[in-house]
Amino acid sequence: MTIQDIIRKTLQQIKQRNLTLTPDVYSEYFCQEAKRAKVIVEDCQKFEKFVNQLPSDIKKMVKKRDVQNVDQLVRLLAAELTRTDAKKSGEIIQAYVLLTKRLLQVIELLHDRTASKMAKVDRDKIASFLDKVEIDAIRDHWNNFVIDYDDSFLDRLDIYCKVDKSDLEAMVDAIIECIKSKKSDISLQEVAQIVIASMTPSIASGMDDELATVSNQIRSNPELLTSKAMIDDLKYMIQKRIELDKKAVVKQITELDSVIEHISSTLVNVINWGDNNHKAIRAIQGELGSIDLKADSFEVIHAKLIAIANSLESETKNLNEEMHNSHEEVNALRKRVKILEEALRKERKRSTTDPLTNLPNRRAIDDFIxxxxSAYKRYGDNYAVVLFDIDHFKSVNDTYGHDAGDVILASFGKLLRRYSRDLDFVGRWGGEEFLVVLPKTDKKGALQFAEKLREIVKKSKFMYKDTRIPITVSGGVADRANHSSIESMLKQADENLYKAKKGGRNKVVN
Structure with missing residues (x-):
C-alpha cells in the first residue's frame, strides 16, 4: 500500500465520522491507517520514541493513563512535574521546622561550652540552603546532645570560690581545687547564695516544696554546707533540679510541637493549593525568619509561632471560602452550559431536519453536497445524485386526504433510508421530492440504485386506515464527473426526472 492510499483512507475515515479536518485529527487517523497497513512513517513514531526515553516509572504511568499521543504525554509530564515540585518544597519546609524545634530544646542550655559551639556552627549552616539529608543530620546531632546531656557535675559544689564562669564544669573543678588548697577567702554566706542559685531550676518556672525547704535552711544557716548530710542532700537536690528542668524542656517542646506541626501541615496545604499563594507564603517565610533562636525567649518564640499559625489559619480559611465560591460558580456554569448545549442541539436538529419525515432537509443536503x-475537487472522488418524485401525489391527497399523503411521504422516506448504504445521504428535497446523494458512485451505479428503489416502491404496500394505496415513483439521475458544477448536475437530475414523468412515470432516466 502506498502513502497516497493511506492518505485516501485517512480522509475517508474522517469523512465517515463527520469530523472537522484539522492537523491533529488528520495526524491521528493517518498514523492509525499507516499502522494498520504496516507502513512505518517516521512522524508517527515520535510518540513511541519519546516514551522509550522516559524512566521506567514514568513509562508505567503513561501505560496506566492510556496516553496515546504527544500532546497527552506533555500534559501528563507537566502535571507530574508540578506535583513533584510542590511535594519536594513541602518536605524541605517540614525538615526546617523540625530542625528549629530541636534547636529550641537546647536554647536554654547554652551555658555549656560544647553546646554553645554546636549551636554557633549549626546556626551558621542554617543561613545557607540545605537539602533534607543535611537538615536531618543536624537535627539528629542535637537530639543526641539533649538525650546525653547531664550536668550532675554540679554535685561537686561543696565549697565555692571566685573563678572563671565561662564553663560550668571548669568552674566546679576550680571551686573544689580552691577549697582543697584552703586559699579561698569566700564566706559561707556567699557560697550559700551560689548553692541556692545552682539548685534553682534554670528552665522550670519554680522549685517544688522540697527544694524550697532546703534552700531556706541553707539561707538561714550557711554553716550547714560543711556537714556531710547537707552535702548528700545537695547532691540529691541538684539532681532533682536537673529533672525539673528536663520536664520543663519536654513541656515547652510539646507546646511548640503542636504549634509547629500545625504550621507545617497548613503551610504544605497552602503550597499544594496552587501558584496564587506566593504572596502569602513569602509573608509567612518572612515571619519565620524573624525568629531569633539565640536572642528570643521561649515565650517570645511561642508567641511568634502562634501568630504565624493564626496567619496561616486565616489564609487557609480564605482559600477554603474562595474554593467553595468557585466550586458553586463552576457548578452553576456547568448547569447553564448543559442547558444551552441541549437547546443548541435541539435547535440544530430542527434547523436541518424535516419534521414530517425526520429526514435531513434541503439545508442539510446542501451542506453534505x-x-x-470538496473531496471531488481535491481527490477526484466522483459522486452521484438521484432525485425521486412520488407519482400522482396530488391525487393521493385529493382522494385519501392530506393525512394519508403525510403517511405516504414518511413511509417513502423510511424505505429510502432502509435500502440505501450507510455512507449515502437521504433527504427531503421539497414537497413530494426526495434527493439521495451517493458518494463514490458514478452514473451507472446511481441508475442501478434508483431502479432497485423504484421496483421496491412499486411492490410495497402503503397502508392508510386499513386501505392500501398504490404508489410508484419516478427518478432522475446525474453524476458530478459529467458536469462542470453542482448546479449543472442538479439541473440535469431535475430534467431527467421531468423526462421520466413525461414518459409515463414509474421510470428512471439518466
Missing part, C-alpha cells in the same frame, strides 16, 4: 464537492 458541499463536503462531497
Amino acid at each position: 458541499s463536503k462531497q464537492e
